[in-house]
Amino acid sequence: MNYTSKEIMVLAAARQIKNHDIVFCGTGISMLAAVAAKHIYAPDCVIFFETGAIDSKLEKLPLAVSDSRVMYGAQAFCTLVESFSFMQNKKTGANIVGIIGAAQIDPFGNLNSTMIGDYGNTQTRFPGSGGACDVASFVNTNIIFMMLEKRKFVPTLPYVTSPGWIKGFDTRKKMGLNPQGPSAVITDMGIMGFESHSKRMFLKEYYPGIHPETIKEHISFDIDISTARETLCPKAEELKILREKTDPEKLILN
Amino acid sequence: MIDIKNNTKVMALEQAIRQYISDGAHISIGGFTLNRNPMAACHEIIRQGIKGLHLYAHSNGQGLDELVGAGAISKVEIAYSGNGRFAPTCLCFRRHVIENKIMVEDYTNFQMALRFLAGAMGVPFLPTTSSLGTDIINKWGFDTTTRIKDSRLSSKKLVVMENPFSRQAPGEKIVLVPAINPDVTLIHAQQADTTGTTRIKGLTFSDIEQAKASQTVIVTCDELLEPGIMNHDPQKNQLPSFCVDAVVHVPFGTYPTACFGLYDYDAQFLSLYRDMAASQDRFDAYVKEFILGTKTHARFLEKACGKRLEQIKADPETGYSDQIKRG
Numbered sequence: 001m002n003y004t005s006k007e008i009m010v011l012a013a014a015r016q017i018k019n020h021d022i023v024f025c026g027t028g029i030s031m032l033a034a035v036a037a038k039h040i041y042a043p044d045c046v047i048f049f050e051t052g053a054i055d056s057k058l059e060k061l062p063l064a065v066s067d068s069r070v071m072y073g074a075q076a077f078c079t080l081v082e083s084f085s086f087m088q089n090k091k092t093g094a095n096i097v098g099i100i101g102a103a104q105i106d107p108f109g110n111l112n113s114t115m116i117g118d119y120g121n122t123q124t125r126f127p128g129s130g131g132a133c134d135v136a137s138f139v140n141t142n143i144i145f146m147m148l149e150k151r152k153f154v155p156t157l158p159y160v161t162s163p164g165w166i167k168g169f170d171t172r173k174k175m176g177l178n179p180q181g182p183s184a185v186i187t188d189m190g191i192m193g194f195e196s197h198s199k200r201m202f203l204k205e206y207y208p209g210i211h212p213e214t215i216k217e218h219i220s221f222d223i224d225i226s227t228a229r230e231t232l233c234p235k236a237e238e239l240k241i242l243r244e245k246t247d248p249e250k251l252i253l254n
Numbered sequence: 255m256i257d258i259k260n261n262t263k264v265m266a267l268e269q270a271i272r273q274y275i276s277d278g279a280h281i282s283i284g285g286f287t288l289n290r291n292p293m294a295a296c297h298e299i300i301r302q303g304i305k306g307l308h309l310y311a312h313s314n315g316q317g318l319d320e321l322v323g324a325g326a327i328s329k330v331e332i333a334y335s336g337n338g339r340f341a342p343t344c345l346c347f348r349r350h351v352i353e354n355k356i357m358v359e360d361y362t363n364f365q366m367a368l369r370f371l372a373g374a375m376g377v378p379f380l381p382t383t384s385s386l387g388t389d390i391i392n393k394w395g396f397d398t399t400t401r402i403k404d405s406r407l408s409s410k411k412l413v414v415m416e417n418p419f420s421r422q423a424p425g426e427k428i429v430l431v432p433a434i435n436p437d438v439t440l441i442h443a444q445q446a447d448t449t450g451t452t453r454i455k456g457l458t459f460s461d462i463e464q465a466k467a468s469q470t471v472i473v474t475c476d477e478l479l480e481p482g483i484m485n486h487d488p489q490k491n492q493l494p495s496f497c498v499d500a501v502v503h504v505p506f507g508t509y510p511t512a513c514f515g516l517y518d519y520d521a522q523f524l525s526l527y528r529d530m531a532a533s534q535d536r537f538d539a540y541v542k543e544f545i546l547g548t549k550t551h552a553r554f555l556e557k558a559c560g561k562r563l564e565q566i567k568a569d570p571e572t573g574y575s576d577q578i579k580r581g
Binding site: 066134254 | 340344395521
């Protein structure tokens with residue numbers, strides 16, 4: 001079966017989404033994963049965007065969460081204040097699954113999407129939190145999307161934009177955040193989880209044809225690969241839907 | 255032709271910007287990344303050479319980037335500066351931050367939305383648990399002198415305290431984020447009437463809170479209506495007339511960003527912009543040719559979009575265009 005690393009990555013993330021989930025997604029590849037989940041695995045899941053569009057028709061892939069394509073055929077609209085409130089209120093708070101990306105990640109799933117250098121003496125600037133820090137602070141299930149590169153998987157972050165498991169163990173809960181930290185990191189080579197006690201990242205799955213040692217070499221901190229197993233190979237039908245229905249314009253899969 | 259005799263709110267864009275925005279003003283612009291940015295108003299600010307502005311936004315893209323690139327902005331409080339697929343990080347913004355030409359205070363989207371809401375409510379702050387344990391709390395962009403010097407700024411970026419209503423001791427931590435009350439908020443709506451009643455179609459983002467938090471509100475609109483017509487569907491109107499100080503009729507006023515139901519973003523122009531924003535020299539040439547070189551938004555539109563105008567017009571059913579090439 002021929003597929004690209006982006007395709008298996010999108011499908012791996014989409015498989016994490018269950019039919020009753022309310023999926024919050026950002027832009028780019030995380031949006032593609034949410035739409036793929038709806039097309040393939042979880043037709044009844046509800047996708048919503050921080051911009052306030054709920055259960056959008058998504059006939060065409062939006063290029064940003066503000067794209068008019070998220071507005072067409074939506075079930076309801078809300079404001080920014082209301083969209084983040086859905087992640088916290090009693091009724092819906094526990095059912096929200098977040099999918100977010102970042103520029104850098106540390107061993108406890110904390111994320112940087114703000115800058116590299118010293119704050120005030122910036123070497124590189126990224127867009128900033130947007131809603132990512134809010135999602136990472138509030139939701140019970142948070143899936144992180146990252147391309148596997150040494151400069152992205154780093155022992156310490158120059159700027160912590162979004163909270164993961166903070167420093168591991170119960171430090172996140174003590175901080176006053178929702179005690180549930182990130183659940184998975186989906187990369188272009190494999191999937192990481194967080195160890196149940198220490199909350200340190202470990203390799204959970206590697207994609208077919210990728211050696212776990214290769215994944216280790218792409219990470220700037222030590223990672224346990226001893227329990228990793230191979231990810232299911234994408235099925236022809238899944239790839240067909242992804243290519244023909246989810247991103248036929250190849251806006252993200254290109 | 256609408257009769258605007260004795261109407262003091264309906265005015266030309268050039269007059270609205272000149273009358274309400276001066277050097278050093280605290281402004282807020284509506285829209286979200288590549289949708290419904292008040293671009294005509296931003297360009298007029300650049301044409302008039304206004305400098306030293308303090309800009310508040312949550313997730314802004316094109317409007318913020320052009321204002322920053324043109325040197326109109328000295329300080330920014332935002333959550334996100336990106337333009338979707340066209341600029342994962344806004345290019346002029348990135349360059350000006352790295353070169354220390356603007357000061358930035360980073361918040362989250364929810365925090366910025368709460369800050370506008372607090373301003374609209376007339377309360378000094380609102381609480382949230384978002385950002386506990388992060389550098390949003392630990393690292394501050396504005397130094398104390400900057401905060402003391404400008405009385406319109408809050409004394410602190412934010413405050414972490416214990417929930418005073420907690421049943422446990424010590425109480426859970428919460429983050430208080432300060433209200434924003436801009437001098438002027440600029441938004442674009444699909445429709446407004448000559449009294450200022452405003453109707454945004456599609457998502458409103460935080461535009462309405464931004465407007466209600468502000469001392470002065472300038473609304474540019476695609477369609478300007480006689481008073482009374484919009485009163486037939488009041489549930490569709492977000493701003494009553496008394497919230498609005500200036501109403502400016504600017505068709506395609508958010509171009510090159512999208513305006514739901516009327517026109518899409520111009521993907522081709524945004525790609526061209528990406529090349530022009532890549533260096534300051536090229537961006538300066540862009541400003542000279544496209545903004546200073548066109549006296550009005552209509553001329554800018556003609557120059558930037560030209561014959562593509564028919565392609566970006568939205569399908570009335572979907573609210574966007576299927577005719578634009580996005581790849």
